[in-house]
Amino acid sequence: MQLTQHQIDYCMECGVCTGSCPVSRNWSEFSPRQIIKRTCIENPEEVTKRRELWQCLSCGRCYSRCPVEIDFPEFNRQQRVAARLQGNLPQESHHGVMQTISLLQTAKLTQSRTAWARDAGKFSDKGDYFYFVGCLPYFEVTFRYLNLSPLTSAKSVLKILNKMGIEPVISNEERCCGHDALWSGDEEKFEKLAKLNMEVIAASGAKTVIFSCPEGYFTFKNNYAKLFGNLPFEVVYLTEFLAKEWNNANFTFSGNGSSSVTFHDPCRLGRLSGLYESPRKLLANLPETKLVEMERSLINAQCCGTSAWMECSSCSKSTQVERINEARDTGAGTLITACPKCQIHLTCAQQGTDLNLPVKDIFTYLAERIKLD
Ligand code: SF4
Ligand code: SF4
Structure with missing residues (x-):
């Protein structure tokens, strides 16, 4: 540059x-x-x-x-x-497991990425909508020790889409989007993953690819578009899609008692993509939910402290604890975010401390309140 x-x-x-x-x-x-x-x-x-x-x-x-x-x-x-x-490499977190998983996905391999979806809802091999699940099936195993279930988010997405009459394509052949490879300076790995994903989506016939991970969304929208030119499908973040379709969806809600929540803007969704409004609109649409803002939100939001599974440090931890305390200061009982990695990092930072603020992804939160049966 x-x-x-x-x-x-x-x-x-x-x-x-x-x-x-x-x-x-x-x-x-x-x-x-x-x-x-x-x-x-x-x-x-x-x-x-x-x-x-x-x-x-x-x-x-x-x-x-x-x-x-x-x-x-x-x-x-x-x-x-x-x-x-030149051989100057980052310190990979979790013994490099996520980097190894994404490297394996650059090869011809058989994945079992859709097992979780069979009990959660209906999906297809071909169709207009492709749900890009991203790394959630791998996070489910890797971060079990945090008592988190990242796949609950994917299941919630599928249930909400089914409720709207959409049976999206979910594919065993999908690969990591390559975001972390790209931001770790590994362009060769990124390009291999990107090409494989483009082939998988083309084979599905999808016209719209829906994301529930801001990194995948940002990477397709920006870096895939740079690599491949105009993409032959629309790239949509799910909060935008839901906010637009909300009135047509005619959702009804189950009562879970009133709750006060605060929203953490993920960097790739907020500052880097400019999507601030739709998650807030969705939360505001829930009858018994009150959204309270943190002191630093929207363009001024604080990062969750770690990026691309590397260089997790005392700086990461203090950034995360600072963010949790900022959320607690609002009086909210739950911190909602729209990024699986933010959820993992902000949960991890509370381990071994007296902090105990539940961090929930927005799609799970919505699915708990929308009547889905
Ligand atoms: S904000 Fe930073 S990068 Fe921009 S001009 Fe100032 S010093 Fe340079
Ligand atoms: S960590 Fe600092 S230098 Fe890096 S993008 Fe954020 S503000 Fe800029």
Whole structure:
């Protein structure tokens, strides 16, 4: 990514990003502006040898505030591609299990990705709608120790879609969307996964691909479109789809008593895709739910503290605990999010602490309140 001379000149006198960055707040030696300075003015070879490239969360807070629109997450991602080629690699979390699972998916392999759906609802092999389930079947096994069931979210999605008369395609052949490979600088892996997913979707005949993971949604919408040009299908995030179809769906609701919830904007959905309204609209449509906002929400929301299953650190933990406390300060009994990874990270951070705030995904929350039988 080439910055203009004007951007570089402005940047050297600025520093807004460093003051906004959750990582810089915890580690004063980390500075996005310094990375730009070292890359553009000093010694780019030196930059790609440094560990700090991996510490950025790609949360986009800096980009949203940069007066000269420097897309630092993308700028840094490109340095990561060069770093990886030189053998400078990130510290992978959970012994690299998620990276290994996605690598296996670049090969010809047989997956059993749809077993969960058989009891949950009706789905098809071909049709207009493709539900891109993403990594939820793998998260279900990997994060069992957190007493979370990420597949409950997928089951909820299927039940809601069935209630609307939609039997989406769900495929055993689907692959990881490649988001984490891309943000870890592994473009070769990303491209292999992306090509396989495009073939699977083409074979299904789908005209619309529905996502319940903001990373998959963002990656298709932006990076797949960059790689393949105009996509031959529409890319839709489920909260947008539901908000648009809500009146036609004629949902009725079961009473679960009134509850107060707060909503955590996932970075890929909020700041990076600009989708803030639809999840709030859905929650507001529920008769007995009161939404209370955290001090930092919408474009100003705090990141969940970890990205692409790498570099989980004391900085991640303090960012997450800070976010949980911010949610607790609202008085809400539940923290709702629209991203499976945010749910995992914000639940994980509470282990071994006296924090005990349930973190729920929005689709499970909706499915518990909409009468589905
Ligand atoms: S906010 Fe933009 S211009 Fe300012 S230091 Fe950061 S990247 Fe440079
Ligand atoms: S993307 Fe987020 S973590 Fe990375 S430099 Fe910008 S504000 Fe900091």
